[in-house]
Structures are given as C-alpha cells and as structure tokens.
Amino acid sequence: MRRASLHGEIDLSAVTFLSPVQEEIKLVEERMRTQADNSHSDLRAALEHLLAAGGKRIRPTVSLLVGNMLGAPLEKLITLGAAVELLHTATLVHDDLIDGSLLRRGMATLNARWSPPATVLTGDFLFARAAIAAAETDHLPLMKLFSETLATIVNGELTQMFTSRGLVSRDNYYKRIYAKTASLFEMTSRAAAMVSPVDETVIESMRDFGYQIGMAFQIVDDILDFNGEQATVGKPLGSDLHNGLVTLPAIYYAEANPNDPDILSLPNGGWTNTENMTRLVDNIRASNSSNQAMREADQHIDRALTILDSFDNCVEREALENLAKYIVDRKV
Amino acid sequence: MRRASLHGEIDLSAVTFLSPVQEEIKLVEERMRTQADNSHSDLRAALEHLLAAGGKRIRPTVSLLVGNMLGAPLEKLITLGAAVELLHTATLVHDDLIDGSLLRRGMATLNARWSPPATVLTGDFLFARAAIAAAETDHLPLMKLFSETLATIVNGELTQMFTSRGLVSRDNYYKRIYAKTASLFEMTSRAAAMVSPVDETVIESMRDFGYQIGMAFQIVDDILDFNGEQATVGKPLGSDLHNGLVTLPAIYYAEANPNDPDILSLPNGGWTNTENMTRLVDNIRASNSSNQAMREADQHIDRALTILDSFDNCVEREALENLAKYIVDRKV
Numbered sequence: 001m002r003r004a005s006l007h008g009e010i011d012l013s014a015v016t017f018l019s020p021v022q023e024e025i026k027l028v029e030e031r032m033r034t035q036a037d038n039s040h041s042d043l044r045a046a047l048e049h050l051l052a053a054g055g056k057r058i059r060p061t062v063s064l065l066v067g068n069m070l071g072a073p074l075e076k077l078i079t080l081g082a083a084v085e086l087l088h089t090a091t092l093v094h095d096d097l098i099d100g101s102l103l104r105r106g107m108a109t110l111n112a113r114w115s116p117p118a119t120v121l122t123g124d125f126l127f128a129r130a131a132i133a134a135a136e137t138d139h140l141p142l143m144k145l146f147s148e149t150l151a152t153i154v155n156g157e158l159t160q161m162f163t164s165r166g167l168v169s170r171d172n173y174y175k176r177i178y179a180k181t182a183s184l185f186e187m188t189s190r191a192a193a194m195v196s197p198v199d200e201t202v203i204e205s206m207r208d209f210g211y212q213i214g215m216a217f218q219i220v221d222d223i224l225d226f227n228g229e230q231a232t233v234g235k236p237l238g239s240d241l242h243n244g245l246v247t248l249p250a251i252y253y254a255e256a257n258p259n260d261p262d263i264l265s266l267p268n269g270g271w272t273n274t275e276n277m278t279r280l281v282d283n284i285r286a287s288n289s290s291n292q293a294m295r296e297a298d299q300h301i302d303r304a305l306t307i308l309d310s311f312d313n314c315v316e317r318e319a320l321e322n323l324a325k326y327i328v329d330r331k332v
Numbered sequence: 333m334r335r336a337s338l339h340g341e342i343d344l345s346a347v348t349f350l351s352p353v354q355e356e357i358k359l360v361e362e363r364m365r366t367q368a369d370n371s372h373s374d375l376r377a378a379l380e381h382l383l384a385a386g387g388k389r390i391r392p393t394v395s396l397l398v399g400n401m402l403g404a405p406l407e408k409l410i411t412l413g414a415a416v417e418l419l420h421t422a423t424l425v426h427d428d429l430i431d432g433s434l435l436r437r438g439m440a441t442l443n444a445r446w447s448p449p450a451t452v453l454t455g456d457f458l459f460a461r462a463a464i465a466a467a468e469t470d471h472l473p474l475m476k477l478f479s480e481t482l483a484t485i486v487n488g489e490l491t492q493m494f495t496s497r498g499l500v501s502r503d504n505y506y507k508r509i510y511a512k513t514a515s516l517f518e519m520t521s522r523a524a525a526m527v528s529p530v531d532e533t534v535i536e537s538m539r540d541f542g543y544q545i546g547m548a549f550q551i552v553d554d555i556l557d558f559n560g561e562q563a564t565v566g567k568p569l570g571s572d573l574h575n576g577l578v579t580l581p582a583i584y585y586a587e588a589n590p591n592d593p594d595i596l597s598l599p600n601g602g603w604t605n606t607e608n609m610t611r612l613v614d615n616i617r618a619s620n621s622s623n624q625a626m627r628e629a630d631q632h633i634d635r636a637l638t639i640l641d642s643f644d645n646c647v648e649r650e651a652l653e654n655l656a657k658y659i660v661d662r663k664v
Contacts, residue, residue, distance in 0.1 A: 117429075121486055121489050123456075125490060128487075132483060150456075158454070161453065
C-alpha cells in the first residue's frame with residue numbers, strides 16, 4: 001500500500017537520509033583511513049583508493065541512524081560503522097578478485113591495478129582491521145556477532161561457488177541473498193541497538209529492520225541487473241544470468257514460462273550460450289517478472305517501515321524511513 | 333652454555349613435550365573439525381584435508397601447556413588452541429596460494445587441488461571461524477590481541493611483498509620473522525596466561541616466552557632452508573635465496589664476505605640468476621654462517637628457559653622446556 005505511491009514519484013536522493021549523519025560519516029571515513037597508518041605506503045595508497053571509490057556508506061549510515069535514535073554513545077557507533085564498512089570493503093576486494101572484475105562503481109578495482117597476491121593480502125588486511133575495529137567497541141556479544149556474520153558471508157560465497165550454475169531455486173536464492181547482503185545489514189542495525197541503552201525487544205526489532213532492508217537491497221540490485229540503465233549500472237544487462245546466476249526476476253519468469261527452452265536449458269549449462277541468454281534477458285525484461293520481484297522488495301520495505309512506526313518520531317527515524325524508501329527507489 | 337650440550341646429543345622427539353597434552357590436542361582438533369559442520373560438504377572435505385595435513389600442532393600445545401601450568405580452565409585453552417591453529421591454517425592457505433606452492437609437509441596444498449577463488453574463500457572462511465573461536469573465549473582483551481596479531485601477520489606479508497627482493501638487512505629480517513612467526517607464538521603464550529588466574533607480571537613473562545621461542549622457531553626454519561636434508565625439508569635447499577629472500581645465514585655470510593660478487597648482486601636482482609645463487613648457497617653452506625645464526629636461535633631459547641626457571645617445577649614446565657629445546661634441535 002504505502003509503497004505503491006512511491007515508485008517513480010520522487011527522486012529520493014541519498015541526501016535525504018544522509019544529512020543527519022553527514023559529519024559523522026566523515027568521522028567513520030577518517031577512522032577507516034587511520035587503519036593503515038602504521039603500514040607500508042603502498043597499502044595506505046590502496047586504502048585511499050578504496051575509500052575514494054567509496055559508495056554511499058549506507059551501512060555506516062544505518063549504524064549511525066539506528067544508534068543515534070536509540071541513544072548509543074557516538075564513539076561506539078563510529079567504531080562500529082568503520083568495522084562494518086571495512087568488512088564490507090574486504091569482501092568486495094576478494095569478490096572482485098574472484099570474479100576478475102576490473103571496475104566497481106566506475107573505478108578500477110584493486111585487482112585491476114595490483115597482482116592477485118597483493119589483492120588477496122589487502123583483503124586479509126582489511127578483515128584484520130575490521131576485526132580490530134569491532135573489538136574496539138569493547139562489546140563481546142557484538143564481537144561474536146561480527147565474526148559470525150563474516151562466516152555467514154564467506155560461507156554463502158563458498159556455497160554459491162560449489163552450487164551448480166543455472167540452478168532455478170527460490171530457496172537457494174533467498175539463502176544466497178541473505179548471506180551475501182542481508183546478513184551484514186541485519187548485523188549492522190542489530191549491533192547499533194546492542195550498544196544502545198535499550199532492551200532485547202528493541203534489539204530484535206532493529207535486527208529485523210536491518211534484515212528487511214538488506215533483503216530488499218539485494219532484490220533491487222538483482223532487478224537493476226535486468227532493468228537498470230546500462231550506463232548507470234555499469235555492466236552489461238543480465239550479467240548475472242550470463243554468469244549462470246539465476247536471480248528473482250528470472251525465477252518469476254521461469255515460474256510463468258516453465259517450458260521456455262532457454263529456461264529449460266539453464267541447469268544443463270544453457271547459460272553459457274550468449275545468444276540464447278541475450279534472448280532470455282530480453283524476454284525477462286519484456287515480462288512482468290521484475291515488477292513481481294519489486295513487489296517482494298516493497299514488502300520487505302513495508303515491514304521495515306512498520307517496525308519504525310513503533311518508535312517515537314525523530315529526525316533519525318525519518319531518515320531511516322527515507323533510507324528504506326531509497327533502497328527500492330534507487331536507480332543504481 | 334646450556335644449549336651447547338644439546339645439539340646432536342639426543343634426538344628430542346615431539347613426544348617429550350606433546351605427551352602431557354596429547355588427549356587435549358585431540359579435543360582441539362575436534363573443535364577445529366566442527367567449524368565446518370553447517371557448511372557445504374566440499375568445504376568440510378577441505379577442512380578435513382587441511383587437518384590431515386596437520387603438522388605438530390605446536391601452537392595449541394603451547395597454549396595448553398602454558399595454560400595448564402598456570403591453572404586456566406581447560407575449555408578456554410581448547411577454544412584458544414583451536415582459534416590459534418585455525419588462524420595459522422588460514423594464513424598458510426593464502427600463503428600457499430600466493431606463492432603457488434603445491435606441496436606443504438609432503439601433502440598437496442589446497443590450491444594444488446582447488447581453484448584460486450575457492451582457495452581464497454576457504455582461507456577467508458578459516459579467518460572467520462578463527463575469529464568466532466577467539467570470541468568464544470569470552471575474553472575481550474584476548475579478542476583484541478587476536479585481531480591485532482592477525483593484522484601484524486598480514487601487514488608483515490604485505491611489507492615483504494612490497495619490499496625489494498634481495499635486500500640484505502638485519503633490521504628488516506628481524507621485523508619480518510617477528511610478523512611472520514614470532515607474533516603468533518607470542519600471542520598464543522600470552523593469551524593462555526591471560527585466561528589464567530595470574531597477575532600482569534606472569535602474563536608479561538609468558539608473552540616474552542612465546543616471543544623467544546617464536547623468533548628461534550623461524551631462525552631455525554631459515555637455517556634448515558640451507559642446511560636441512562633436502563628430502564626432509566621437502567623443498568630445494570636455499571629456496572629462500574632463490575626467491576630473493578635474504579635470511580639470517582645469508583646475512584651472516586654477507587657480513588663476513590662483503591665483496592662476494594654474488595652477495596653484491598643481490599639487491600640488483602642477482603638472486604634471479606639460478607647458477608649464481610646455487611654457488612652462493614653452496615658457499616653459505618660451507619661457511620660458518622648457519623652456526624652463527626644458530627647461536628642466535630640458542631640465545632632466544634636460553635632466554636625462554638630462563639623465564640621458565642622462575643616457575644615451580646611441574647610436568648607442564650618440563651614439557652615447555654622440552655618444547656623450547658626441540659625448536660632448536662629439530663631437523664624439520
């Protein structure tokens with residue numbers, strides 16, 4: 001309901017949810033930058049490059065908004081934000097190496113400039129610094145949660161690697177996007193509540209909030225892979241499918257068109273046939289599948305907004321609402 | 333003094349220091365094995381393979397002996413031992429990938445059997461599980477120390493990667509072996525004391541003990557690279573030098589023979605010349621350099637034994653003494 005009025009109506013820029021924490025995000029970035037202070041100059045340069053490649057710092061923003069709303073000490077939130085973003089960056093560094101990606105957000109990846117060994121070790125270094133930052137929150141349950149989330153993310157990537165490509169499976173899809181994306185959003189929001197003076201119910205609410213926006217975030221990413229503007233997304237449309245990765249729009253299409261020969265070919269390696277996959281991508285784009293997938297993302301965001309309803313109105317709550325809406329309205 | 337009588341006198345087998353904790357080491361291995369319980373079967377198989385490739389579990393042994401001597405709860409020591417050995421294994425997995433090594437301890441490395449992506453991720457998985465195990469000790473300072481040690485190790489590897497090969501420098505050498513090896517021994521021994529009912533002085537003593545045996549361990553490794561029996565060491569003699577890595581025996585030789593043309597060639601890439609390096613390795617083997625390096629290792633072990641002298645005699649202290657002596661007397 002609530003969501004229906006949003007799509008295409010306003011262009012919610014990141015500013016609407018970033019503004020309350022703009023200065024604090026700079027402190028998070030500063031904290032990230034200092035991680036390589038005592039390290040080799042080449043490593044410092046690599047960290048600078050990764051920081052410049054940036055992104056919207058949506059995870060630290062979640063940590064700051066949730067924690068500020070709940071009265072957490074700012075220092076802990078900055079430390080947590082840096083830990084989460086370092087962990088996220090570390091997984092991206094290894095992901096890009098594994099996928100052989102040369103560009104991310106329009107900038108050269110580390111592996112495009114550095115040797116594979118240097119890239120592996122830089123990722124490891126970022127894991128280590130993320131763990132140090134997490135430990136600096138001085139909060140043992142948070143530290144455990146942090147380690148477990150790293151294990152979830154890596155285990156998800158390994159499972160994806162070992163699972164046959166071309167698999168059409170909803171269950172597999174949800175597990176995969178939880179591990180890949182939602183687990184870290186969930187952890188971030190939950191951890192921000194854990195360092196706040198609130199009870200278990202609130203912590204559980206904020207965990208759920210993080211989970212819901214995280215699931216939506218990845219579903220929208222997967223929709224944009226089909227329906228985004230190629231120039232904005234920065235990679236060929238349908239690139240997931242061309243790599244044998246069957247995401248939600250393709251799953252909806254497969255359910256509606258079970259006898260489509262291109263769909264039938266997927267589990268048997270049909271995704272390696274570029275011509276057929278280009279046709280399938282076109283068919284999925286022309287179908288209603290992305291709208292159906294978007295409805296799922298909307299449902300997650302609706303749940304996230306409902307969770308926020310139970311909190312007193314404040315600038316952070318409003319910003320979190322805008323952030324949640326932005327996740328489904330964004331174009332990149 | 334003490335050490336002079338030991339070399340070549342008795343063959344101290346690992347048994348003399350392993351026996352008091354033999355059963356407990358099995359519990360550590362069991363704890364390591366359960367790390368992949370909820371993971372993909374291929375990952376479980378990889379962990380089994382890595383566990384089977386084994387080694388002497390010298391780090392968990394240090395943790396158990398130190399902690400048992402000082403009255404730590406066994407459960408914490410087993411958790412710590414598993415954390416340390418998982419971390420050690422993770423670094424080996426990435427190291428072997430980076431070096432392209434196909435064998436370790438006579439068994440196929442993971443990267444010899446698996447793709448680089450799967451190997452990168454398995455290393456990451458082991459880091460994550462090591463962090464979880466460290467967090468399970470429920471000891472925040474230990475957790476911090478653990479993260480910092482991981483950062484030290486990775487930073488050392490990166491520095492080594494960025495530093496010009498063929499560099500003849502004592503200072504660089506000591507820093508390198510501290511980061512590579514001694515830091516983890518130091519952390520292990522210190523952490524075992526940290527979870528024991530002892531005061532800061534004892535913790536500092538055990539930190540120093542770990543440091544001393546760790547430095548000795550790596551110096552002896554570097555000596556064995558020149559003077560070991562090729563069949564036992566399992567790689568060509570002088571392989572470090574052939575890779576442009578100048579270790580302590582070569583440094584002593586360089587100091588005694590500053591005008592040796594092969595030594596002079598090292599900083600300018602002379603180490604890439606196989607014929608010259610084979611001659612240099614022969615010259616170092618024929619020289620007194622390895623004996624001089626061994627004297628340094630002996631001094632570290634002497635310091636370690638002196639530290640133990642201040643503790644009441646007990647089966648663990650005796651085992652730690654034997655372990656320290658084994659480090660300089662081992663042939664592999």
